[in-house]
Amino acid sequence: xxxxxxxxxxxxxxxxxxxxxxxxxxxxxxxxxxxxxxxxxxxxxxxxxxxxxxxxxxxxxxxxxxxxxxxxxxxxxxxxxxxxxxxxxxxxxxxxxxxxxxxxxxxxxxxxxxxxxxxxxxxxxxxxxxxxxxxxxxxxxxxxxxxxxxxxxxxxxxxxxxxxxxxxxxxxxxxxxxxxxxxxxxxxxxxxxxxxxxxxxxxxxxxxxxxxxxxxxxxxxxxxxxxxxxxxxxxxxxxxxxxxxxxxxxxxxxxxxxxxxxxxxxxxxxxxxxxxxxxxxxxxxxxxxxxxxxxxxxxxxxxxxxxxxxxxxxxxxxxxxxxxxxxxxxxxxxxxxxxxxxxxxxxx
Amino acid sequence: xxxxxxxxxxxxxxxxxxxxxxxxxxxxxxxxxxxxxxxxxxxxxxxxxxxxxxxxxxxxxxxxxxxxxxxxxxxxxxxxxxxxxxxxxxxxxxxxxxxxxxxxxxxxxxxxxxxxxxxxxxxxxxxxxxxxxxxxxxxxxxxxxxxxxxxxxxxxxxxxxxxxxxxxxxxxxxxxxxxxxxxxxxxxxxxxxxxxxxxxxxxxxxxxxxxxxxxxxxxxxxxxxxxxxxxxxxxxxxxxxxxxxxxxxxxxxxxxxxxxxxxxxxxxxxxxxxxxxxxxxxxxxxxxxxxxxxxxxxxxxxxxxxxxxxxxxxxxxxxxxxxxxxxxxxxxxxxxxxxxxxxxxxxx
Numbered sequence: 250x251x252x253x254x255x256x257x258x259x260x261x262x263x264x265x266x267x268x269x270x271x272x273x274x275x276x277x278x279x280x281x282x283x284x285x286x287x288x289x290x291x292x293x294x295x296x297x298x299x300x301x302x303x304x305x306x307x308x309x310x311x312x313x314x315x316x317x318x319x320x321x322x323x324x325x326x327x328x329x330x331x332x333x334x335x336x337x338x339x340x341x342x343x344x345x346x347x348x349x350x351x352x353x354x355x356x357x358x359x360x361x362x363x364x365x366x367x368x369x370x371x372x373x374x375x376x377x378x379x380x381x382x383x384x385x386x387x388x389x390x391x392x393x394x395x396x397x398x399x400x401x402x403x404x405x406x407x408x409x410x411x412x413x414x415x416x417x418x419x420x421x422x423x424x425x426x427x428x429x430x431x432x433x434x435x436x437x438x439x440x441x442x443x444x445x446x447x448x449x450x451x452x453x454x455x456x457x458x459x460x461x462x463x464x465x466x467x468x469x470x471x472x473x474x475x476x477x478x479x480x481x482x483x484x485x486x487x488x489x490x491x492x493x494x495x496x497x498x499x500x501x502x503x504x505x506x507x508x509x510x511x512x513x514x515x516x517x518x519x520x521x522x523x524x525x526x527x528x529x530x531x532x533x534x535x536x537x538x539x540x541x542x543x544x545x546x547x548x549x550x551x552x553x554x555x556x557x558x559x560x561x562x563x564x565x566x567x568x569x570x571x572x573x574x575x576x577x578x579x580x581x582x583x584x585x586x587x588x589x590x591x592x593x594x595x596x597x
Numbered sequence: 598x599x600x601x602x603x604x605x606x607x608x609x610x611x612x613x614x615x616x617x618x619x620x621x622x623x624x625x626x627x628x629x630x631x632x633x634x635x636x637x638x639x640x641x642x643x644x645x646x647x648x649x650x651x652x653x654x655x656x657x658x659x660x661x662x663x664x665x666x667x668x669x670x671x672x673x674x675x676x677x678x679x680x681x682x683x684x685x686x687x688x689x690x691x692x693x694x695x696x697x698x699x700x701x702x703x704x705x706x707x708x709x710x711x712x713x714x715x716x717x718x719x720x721x722x723x724x725x726x727x728x729x730x731x732x733x734x735x736x737x738x739x740x741x742x743x744x745x746x747x748x749x750x751x752x753x754x755x756x757x758x759x760x761x762x763x764x765x766x767x768x769x770x771x772x773x774x775x776x777x778x779x780x781x782x783x784x785x786x787x788x789x790x791x792x793x794x795x796x797x798x799x800x801x802x803x804x805x806x807x808x809x810x811x812x813x814x815x816x817x818x819x820x821x822x823x824x825x826x827x828x829x830x831x832x833x834x835x836x837x838x839x840x841x842x843x844x845x846x847x848x849x850x851x852x853x854x855x856x857x858x859x860x861x862x863x864x865x866x867x868x869x870x871x872x873x874x875x876x877x878x879x880x881x882x883x884x885x886x887x888x889x890x891x892x893x894x895x896x897x898x899x900x901x902x903x904x905x906x907x908x909x910x911x912x913x914x915x916x917x918x919x920x921x922x923x924x925x926x927x928x929x930x931x932x933x934x935x936x937x938x939x940x941x942x943x944x945x
Contacts, residue, residue, distance in 0.1 A: 269942045270937060272831075272942070273831060273832060273936075273937075273940065273941075273942070274830065274831025274832025274833075274836045274877070275831075275832045275836055275935060275936045275937050275940075276935045276936065276937040277937045278831075278832075279840070279935075297766055297767070297768070298767055298768070298840070298844050299692075299693065299766055299767050300662060300689045300692060300827065300828075301660050301661060301662035301689050301690055301692065301693050301695075302660070302661050302662070303658050303659070303660045303661075303693055303695075303759060304658065304659055304661075305658050305659065306654075306659050310651050310652065310653050311651070311652055311653065311654050311659070311756075312649050312650070312651050313649060313650050313652075313699060313701055313734060313735055313754075313756065314648060314649035314650070314701070314735055315701035315702070315703045315735055315736065315737050315752070315754060316703065316737050317703040317704070317705050317737050317739045317752060318739075319705060319739045319741050341648045341649050342649055344647075344648060344649065345647065345649050345651055347649075347651075351661060353661055353662070353663035353754050354663070355663045355664065355665040355703075355752045355754070356665070357665050357667060357705070357750055386661060387661055387662055387663055388663065389663050389664050389665050389752075391665045391666075391667045391750075391943075392942070393667050393747060393750075393943065394942070394943075396744065397746070397747040398745070398746060398747070399741060399745040399746070402705055402739075402750070404663070404665060404703045404737075404752035404754075406661075406663060406701045406703070406752075406754035408659075408661065408756060411651060418645055418647055419645070419646055419647050420645070420646070479648065480648075482622065483620075483621060483622025483623075483626075484621060484622025484623045484626075485622075488622045488623055492627070492646070496646050529622070587623060587624045587627075588621075588623045588624065589618060589621075589623050589624040589625045592621065592623075593621075594617045594620070594621070594740070594742070595739075595741065595742075
C-alpha cells in the first residue's frame with residue numbers, strides 16, 4: 250500500500266484528535282485515510298483510491314442491508330462499536346441465507362474525538378471483517394463540530410449473494426412452524442446496561458456480539474426449507490416475534506422454560522428491572538422452520554460453536570389476532586406485547 | 598402497501614417530534630417506518646419488511662459507493678439533505694461509468710427533530726431517487742439524545758452495474774489527456790455559505806445538486822475511452838485534480854480563462870474570500886480523456902441538458918512532481934495546492 254503523497258508530519262495516533270479538517274476533502278482527510286483507515290482495512294478495492302469500489306459477484310441474487318451504529322459507550326465487554334458495526338450488518342445480510350461479501354463504512358466523527366480511540370475502533374472493525382470473510386471496500390468520513398455528534402457513529406452497508414435456491418422472508422412463516430433460538434438471550438443489552446449503571450457482578454457479563462454467517466451457512470446447507478431467520482437485536486426477541494406475527498399473519502406461542510438465559514443475565518435483569526425477552530442481542534438468531542425439519546436443524550445448530558445452546562422455544566399458531574403469547578414456568582400464559590416505549594436507548 | 602398493525606393514533610406529521618422510542622425497535626419505530634418512510638419510498642423490496650433487500654442484477658461488475666451527509670443547514674436553495682443524499686451517492690456510483698440501481702438509507706435522528714421536517718426530507722429523497730432511476734430498498738433509523746446529534750444525518754450507500762467494458766479509475770489518467778468540466782464551478786458551496794452568512798444577492802444562488810447518471814450514460818456510450826471521471830465535491834476541483842495527479846503520477850495544467858463560473862458565484866466568492874477552485878460542487882463532473890477523443894466527448898456533453906456549459910479546461914502533463922498548476926487570466930502561472938485546512942465545514 251502506497252501513500253498518495255508525503256505529509257510533513259505523521260498523524261499523531263497517540264495524542265492527536267479529530268479536527269474539522271479531517272472531513273474537508275483536503276490533505277488532512279487524505280492523511281487520515283492513508284495512515285489510519287488504509288492501514289487497517291488494506292485491500293485491493295480500497296487501494297484503488299476511487300470514490301467507489303468495483304468487483305464481480307458470483308451468480309445469484311444480491312442481498313443488501315444497512316445499519317447505523319450509535320451505541321454508547323463505544324467500548325464494552327465483548328466488543329466495541331467497530332466490531333459491532335461489522336457484526337450487525339453481516340448478520341442482517343446473513344439472515345436472508347446469503348453469504349456476506351462486501352461492506353462499506355461511513356464514519357461521522359465529532360471534532361475532538363481521540364485518534365487513538367478511532368484507531369482502536371477501526372482495527373476492531375478490520376478484525377471482525379476478516380473473521381466474517383468480508384472486505385471493507387469503500388468508505389466515507391465526515392466530521393461534525395464539538396457538541397453536534399457523540400464521538401463516533403458508524404454506518405455499515407453490506408452486500409451478499411444468495412447462491413442457493415433459498416426463500417426466507419418474514420412473510421413466509423406458517424402455522425405449525427417450530428421456532429428455534431440459537432443461544433442465550435439478553436447478553437448484549439445487559440452487558441451495556443451494566444456498564445452504564447456501573448454494576449459489577451461476580452462474573453463480567455460480556456456482549457454476545459458476533460457474526461453468524463458461518464452458523465447460517467451450516468443451517469441452510471442442511472435445511473434449505475427454513476422459512477425465516479432474524480437476529481433479535483433492538484426490541485429483543487419480543488419485537489422480532491411480533492414483527493413476524495404481523496408480517497405472516499400468524500400467532501406465536503413460546504415456552505418460558507425452554508428459553509436459554511444465563512443465570513447472571515437473569516439476575517442482572519431482575520436487578521435492572523429488565524425482561525430478557527425485550528433486551529437486544531447481537532450474536533443470536535431465531536429461525537422458523539417446518540416442524541418435520543426442526544430436530545434436524547436443531548442438531549446442526551448444536552454442532553456449531555455458535556449454536557451449542559440452541560433450543561426449540563415455541564411454535565407458530567393459526568391466530569387471526571396475531572398474538573404472541575408465552576407459557577410461563579408456572580404454567581400460566583401471558584401476552585408478549587410489542588412495546589412502544591424505549592427500554593434501552595443507544596444499544597446498537 | 599399495508600401497515601403491519603393498527604396504531605392507536607396516526608403519527609402527528611404536523612407537530613410531532615422524533616422521540617427516543619422511534620429508534621427502539623418497538624411499535625413506535627414500526628409506526629414511523631409504516632407511516633413516513635414506506636409512504637414515501639414505497640417499492641416491492643421495502644415492502645417485504647425484512648432487515649435486508651434481495652434483488653437480481655443484470656450481468657456486469659458491481660459498483661458500490663457510500664456517503665454520509667451532515668450538511669448544515671438541512672434545507673437550502675436548490676435542495677435539501679434528502680435530495681443531496683441521493684445525488685451524492687448516485688454520482689459516486691456513476692463516476693465509475695456504472696448505472697446506479699439500488700440505494701440504502703440510514704438515518705441518525707436527534708431527539709426532538711420535527712417530524713414535518715423529516716417528512717419533507719424523506720419526500721425529497723423519494724423524488725430524487727425516482728429522477729435518478731434508483732430504488733431505496735433497505736433502511737435503518739437510529740435516534741440519539743438531544744445534543745448528541747444535529748437534527749438529521751443520512752447515510753446512503755448505492756450499488757450499480759458496470760455493464761460495458763469500461764475501465765475508469767483515478768490511476769489511469771495519462772499525460773496528454775484533456776480535462777473536461779461539465780459546467781460552472783462553486784454553485785453548491787456558495788449557495789450554502791451565502792445562506793449561513795445571511796447574504797443576499799440580486800439573484801439567489803442555488804445549489805447545483807443533481808444526479809449525473811444520465812449525463813454519464815451519454816458520455817460513456819459515445820466515448821468509452823474516458824480514463825477517469827470524478828465529481829469535485831468536498832475540497833472542490835483543486836482537491837480532485839491533486840488526487841488524480843497523485844494517483845496517476847502525472848501533472849495537471851488548467852487554464853483559468855476556460856473555467857466556467859457564474860458571475861454571481863464569482864462575486865460571492867470574492868465577497869466571502871473563497872476561491873471557486875476549492876468550493877464544493879454537487880452536480881458537476883470532471884472527465885479525463887485521450888486528446889483525440891476530447892472534442893467528440895465535449896460535443897456529447899454540450900448536447901446534454903446537464904452539460905451545456907461543458908468546457909475543456911486543461912490537460913494532463915508528464916510531471917514527476919505531480920504538480921497541479923493554473924495559467925491565470927493574466928498569463929501568469931500559479932500552483933493549485935492541495936489545501937489541508939477546512940474551508941467549508943459541513944458542506945455535504
